[in-house]
Amino acid sequence: MHPTTAHTQAYSLSQTAGARLRSTIILVAVIWLSGLIGHFTPLAEWPALVLYVLGSIGLALYHNIRYADWRGSFITRHNLRSALIWGVGSGVVLTMVGLLNTLVFYAGGGKPMTQMQTILIDVGFVYLFPVLALAEEWLWRGLALSALLDHGVNRHAAVALTTLAYMVNHFFVAPVGWIERGMMALMGLPIGLLAGYLTLKTRNAWSAVVVHVLIMASMMIVAFLPVP
Secondary structure, three states: OOHHHHHHHHHHHHHHHHHHHHHHHHHHHHHHHHHHHHHOOOOOOHHHHHHHHHHHHHHHHHHHHHHOOOOOOOOOOOOHHHHHHHHHHHHHHHHHHHHHHHHHHHHOOOOOOHHHHHHHHHOOHHHHHHHHHHHHHHHHHHHHHHHHHHOOOOHHHHHHHHHHHHHHHHHHHOOOOHHHHHHHHHHHHHHHHHHHHHHHHHOOOHHHHHHHHHHHHHHHHHHOOOOO
16 A cells, blocks of 8 residues: 555544544533533423434434444444344343342332333333434444544443443433432443443444343333332
8 A cells, every 4th residue: 555545544544533532522511511401490301311312323423424434433234243143142131130130129129210110101202212222322332432442542441431421421311310310320330331342342333232222121121010
């Protein structure tokens, strides 16, 4: 390859990675600011949640269409078969563990997250969960994780940072009480770690999307379980 061509290609990759990181940080900052402001208004965190979902999907599409950066951001068909296999296998295991833990929790006198159940069932938000899973994984395991890796962040540190941000995000976008927000943030820990390392292994965020959807499906099952 001609030296000039190689330099141009490297510069282009650096540009796309930089744009990925900057746009992700800006979007997250706007979402968190919106959630903070909304918390003190009658609208609560709903505007931040809408911005979170639509903004994440919109940013991923805009960035990748503009820069042709699908593979760089892990939102790609590359290695898709392996990503789906790993996603389904890992998701099923984590889902079964989650269901078992929930049954034990209920048997020990634990109570479900009533506010979240109201939103899911009474408001009908349950039907939008696949879209939420897509938005979250495109943002955290797609744009954010890939950007950190491209900027030289250690792979374990990158997974830890995106998982932590994903957990904290629940306090800004979840329109429920603080206790239930904390419970959701804790639930985000195994999801974030598993989704992050699956994405690292497959270089494909679709593995994380599949895991997330399966775990959310288990949450729906739990929501309809009769509490002892």
